[in-house]
Amino acid sequence: xxxxxxxxxxxxxxxxxxxxxxxxxxxxxxxxxxxxxxxxxxxxxxxxxxxxxxxxxxxxxxxxxxxxxxxxxxxxxxxxxxxxxxxxxxxxxxxxxxxxxxxxxxx
Amino acid sequence: xxxxxxxxxxxxxxxxxxxxxxxxxxxxxxxxxxxxxxxxxxxxxxxxxxxxxxxxxxxxxxxxxxxxxxxxxxxxxxxxxxxxxxxxxxxxxxxxxxxxxxxxxxxxxxxxxxxxxxxxxxxxxxxxxxxxxxxxxxxxxxxxxxxxxxxxxxxxxxxxxxxxxxxxxxxxxxxxxxxxxxxxxxxxxxxxxxxxxxxxxxxxxxxxxxxxxxxxxxxxxxxxxxxxxxxxxxxxxxxxxxxxxxxxxxxxxxxxxxxxxxxxxxxxxxxxxxxxxxxxxxxxxxxxxxxxxxxxxxxxxxxxxxxxxxxxxxxxxxxxxxxxxxxxxxxxxxxxxxxxxxxxxxxxxxxxxxxxxxxxxxxxxxxxxxxxxxxxxxxxxxxxxxxxxxxxxxxxxxxxxxxxxxxxx
Numbered sequence: 001x002x003x004x005x006x007x008x009x010x011x012x013x014x015x016x017x018x019x020x021x022x023x024x025x026x027x028x029x030x031x032x033x034x035x036x037x038x039x040x041x042x043x044x045x046x047x048x049x050x051x052x053x054x055x056x057x058x059x060x061x062x063x064x065x066x067x068x069x070x071x072x073x074x075x076x077x078x079x080x081x082x083x084x085x086x087x088x089x090x091x092x093x094x095x096x097x098x099x100x101x102x103x104x105x106x107x
Numbered sequence: 108x109x110x111x112x113x114x115x116x117x118x119x120x121x122x123x124x125x126x127x128x129x130x131x132x133x134x135x136x137x138x139x140x141x142x143x144x145x146x147x148x149x150x151x152x153x154x155x156x157x158x159x160x161x162x163x164x165x166x167x168x169x170x171x172x173x174x175x176x177x178x179x180x181x182x183x184x185x186x187x188x189x190x191x192x193x194x195x196x197x198x199x200x201x202x203x204x205x206x207x208x209x210x211x212x213x214x215x216x217x218x219x220x221x222x223x224x225x226x227x228x229x230x231x232x233x234x235x236x237x238x239x240x241x242x243x244x245x246x247x248x249x250x251x252x253x254x255x256x257x258x259x260x261x262x263x264x265x266x267x268x269x270x271x272x273x274x275x276x277x278x279x280x281x282x283x284x285x286x287x288x289x290x291x292x293x294x295x296x297x298x299x300x301x302x303x304x305x306x307x308x309x310x311x312x313x314x315x316x317x318x319x320x321x322x323x324x325x326x327x328x329x330x331x332x333x334x335x336x337x338x339x340x341x342x343x344x345x346x347x348x349x350x351x352x353x354x355x356x357x358x359x360x361x362x363x364x365x366x367x368x369x370x371x372x373x374x375x376x377x378x379x380x381x382x383x384x385x386x387x388x389x390x391x392x393x394x395x396x397x398x399x400x401x402x403x404x405x406x407x408x409x410x411x412x413x414x415x416x417x418x419x420x421x422x423x424x425x426x427x428x429x430x431x432x433x434x435x436x437x438x439x440x441x442x443x444x445x446x447x448x449x450x451x452x453x454x455x456x457x458x459x460x461x462x463x464x465x466x467x468x469x470x471x472x473x474x475x476x477x478x479x480x481x482x483x484x485x486x487x488x489x490x491x492x493x494x495x496x497x498x499x500x501x502x503x504x505x506x507x508x509x510x511x512x513x514x515x516x
């Protein structure tokens with residue numbers, strides 16, 4: 001069963017931006033793309049344990065605030081050094097203006 | 108032999124080797140490292156390598172298996188001693204010769220030594236290698252009195268790390284202000300206040316004139332006449348580019364190995380990059396600069412690789428630096444001393460972003476300090492604006508309700 005966890009209201013994230021979200025001891029990064037879609041990945045960069053929610057979002061790319069490693073947050077793919085390992089991504093849905101995150105998509 | 112040889116297995120040389128392979132270099136790549144360890148990141152040496160509860164291993168850029176998987180022959184623990192430019196041959200300290208098609212020098216920099224002509228000078232710690240960090244770490248026990256000579260990024264990070272280990276710390280800085288050469292005064296003031304709050308003694312505008320051993324302690328005499336007794340002295344007073352190999356080979360030296368905008372030395376088959384290279388920067392009137400910085404090492408390593416692969420593009424990356432001290436991170440992009448006008452954005456979270464503009468209104472630099480990575484987005488956007496030679500509206504820069512992205516689009 002998906003574990004849909006309410007994260008925030010849609011207006012809590014600017015377009016083309018990211019916020020951090022903690023649940024059950026884990027960090028997630030929740031993105032709103034320039035065209036208003038929502039996405040979620042692991043909260044930490046795979047290079048060092050830097051929180052991605054302080055990073056810059058441009059188009060579909062999140063940059064680590066520390067070393068500028070880049071990921072496509074819509075797929076989790078690692079795009080630029082120094083990162084080589086991609087980010088785990090998580091399903092997101094919007095219902096009645098609330099953003100929900102599925103923290104356990106494998107089950 | 109159609110091989111690429113890289114001297115120096117730090118951030119820059121390793122990034123060059125990896126980029127060469129990723130971007131399609133099919134010939135051999137040999138990476139020569141003077142240290143025994145596989146390539147590792149140096150930024151943690153003044154921070155987590157000292158503060159982590161258990162002594163950490165080096166933060167590998169790639170482990171030996173990863174290098175092998177990329178087809179990079181890694182030769183650790185051996186220095187390069189001579190270049191025969193006519194024969195395209197590099198001589199190693201163990202007598203081996205490597206023939207190169209192109210040679211990249213990423214020899215880095217070595218800590219500047221304190222000018223002390225005493226036997227006790229041997230007791231001064233310097234931090235450049237993982238082994239250096241572990242040696243200092245052993246001295247950082249609770250209550251230990253640590254004198255840090257040098258109030259720049261490195262010295263202040265060492266001070267903050269020593270505080271985290273419960274040490275009693277004094278910082279001795281020769282100039283009147285901390286980080287005086289590179290950081291706007293208001294940011295230096297925040298940093299000084301944070302160190303004082305942590306109990307660090309700041310002694311600015313004074314230098315160490317004498318160092319003596321007294322039983323198990325060290326006694327420093329300062330130029331203002333004071334003396335400081337401590338258990339350990341560590342110095343972070345800048346670094347000297349390692350140009351010995353290049354100099355011996357007759358390459359031009361000019362505050363580092365002199366390279367053109369493509370990072371090529373005055374020998375077309377030899378490039379130099381990273382801390383050891385002095386290059387012209389097109390964003391700053393082709394002024395020659397040399398940067399000792401993690402990001403520059405990354406960027407120039409990748410750029411040198413692209414040059415070797417035939418790209419004809421000048422190196423234009425905007426300088427970027429950071430420093431972590433306590434819970435604060437300072438970030439600087441661009442070259443602060445080029446600016447003539449300052450615009451300050453007072454953010455609602457009480458963090459100030461300081462922009463520096465040139466006489467033509469062009470953004471040349473931005474800097475800020477704040478908790479965690481809270482300044483990263485604004486500084487990164489500023490960097491992008493600097494890169495495209497933007498002349499952003501000063502009123503928009505100053506207004507915290509205006510997203511800086513509006514100036515980028």
